[in-house]
Amino acid sequence: MTAFIVFTLAAIGTYLIRLSGIFFLGDGEKLPPRVRKALSLVAPAAMAAIIANALFLDGGQWRDFGAWHIAALVAVGVALWKRSMGWTLVAGAGAFAALLIAGL
Amino acid sequence: MTTRPPSPGKKPVAGIGPQQWRDFWTGTVAIAPLMPGSIVFGLAFGALITEVGLPAWMAPYASATVTAGASQIAIVEALRQNAPMLIAVATALVINARLALYSASLAPVFAAFPRRWKLILAYLMTDQSAAVSVFEAPRWPDPVRRRWFILGVSGPFVTVWIAGTAAGALLGPVIPEAWQIGFIVPLMFIAVMVPALRTWPAVAAAGISTAVVLILKDLPYGLNVLIGALLGIALASFIPDKKADSGAEPATDPTGGEGS
Known part of the structure; x- marks a missing residue:
């Protein structure tokens, strides 16, 4: 029951968060260029933050250097080379699997 | 994932015209490479729910309502440590605060959409679909075609996430811990962000x-x-x-x- 209430409250709050920008900034065409530019940077900044937190840290501590870092580097390299989501995922997952099998 | 478009034909299907179906399908194809990652991550979340002793239906329920994997895991972790309910909810909302930023960056993209479309597309917003929508939106100047494209990006992606968590809850931990499935998180975000x-x-x-x-x-x-x-x-x-x-x-x- 506790879990049900927590998930439900989190769902309501999260939906309000999802609505916030769309409705407060409804007519985006009239926003000043500076604000529009800042908004265009949201996706790269937020995603980099999640990547850094998940990749370099593990429960708030530095992750030991190994398969995670090397496979991520392979993925970044392929992403810049091919500019393709699909190839990046295939290369990153493939490299990670190979490194785990190799015992890293 | 099907391998071909839901044959539009010449007549409207379910009251939706062929052009809309095509735009929807183009959106689904654009996000399809991320779907396997979403399913695997969903399997892991579903398994986690049963592992901590919660009923299996809670996994698809959480995925269909909260629809934000990282915060769902944070809630399970908080509950496992007997954190007060308020702390569990607040932690999830702090993690999800980034969605307010996506919402703001989608405001200009959604500006010309009717209100009910904004309500639905907001509900289906994820990191991945928001990023693909923002990056691809300039190619879709027509607001009608754009919203069908974005629905095609967002809807199926959420659907496979929910299906993945349901399967994970039923199957239990099918993915061995040694596979370190957590690597999916940085990998998916690298795949979305770096090419753009x-x-x-x-x-x-x-x-x-x-x-x-x-x-x-x-x-x-x-x-x-x-x-x-x-x-x-x-x-x-x-x-x-x-x-x-x-x-x-x-x-x-x-x-x-x-x-x-």
Whole structure:
């Protein structure tokens, strides 16, 4: 029951968060260029933050250097080379699997 | 995932015209490479739910209502540690605060949509679909075709996430722990973000954000992620627009954060 209430409250709050920008900034065409530019940077900044937190840290501590870092580097390299989501995922997952099998 | 479009034909299907189906399908194809990752991550979340002793239906329920994997895991972790309900909810909302930023960046993209479309597309918003929508929106100047495209990006992606968690809850831990499935999280975000890093401000935003997250790693409740994203946006917006050449340094280069 506790879990049900927590998930439900989190769902309501999260939906309000999802609505916030769309409705407060409804007519985006009239926003000043500076604000529009800042908004265009949201996706790269937020995603980099999640990547850094998940990749370099593990429960708030530095992750030991190994398969995670090397496979991520392979993925970044392929992403810049091919500019393709699909190839990046295939290369990153493939490299990670190979490194785990190799015992890293 | 089906391998061909839901045969539009000449007549409307379910009251929806062939052009709309095609635009929807184009959106689904655009996000399809991320679906396997979403399913695997869903399997892991579903298994986690049953592992901590919660009923199996709670997994698809959480995925269909909260629809944000990282926060759902944070809630399960909080419940497992007997955290007060308010702390569990607050932690999830702090982690999901980044969606307010996506919502803001989608405001201009959604501006011409009817209200009910905004309500539905907001509900289906995820990191992945928001990013694909923002990056692809300039190619869809017509608001009607654009909203069908974005529905095609968002809807099926959420559907496979829910299906994946349901399957995970039923099957239990089918994925061995040794596979370190958590790597899916950075990998999916690298796949979405890095190919789209085409301007210097975007590269700077990613780099600054990475550095701040690592410097502030000891902050509780994932606040380092939130502050890192905000500082990345704020500082990088001072950098003048100029196309980055394709040889730009990858902002997520693992060596980039070692100095902090």
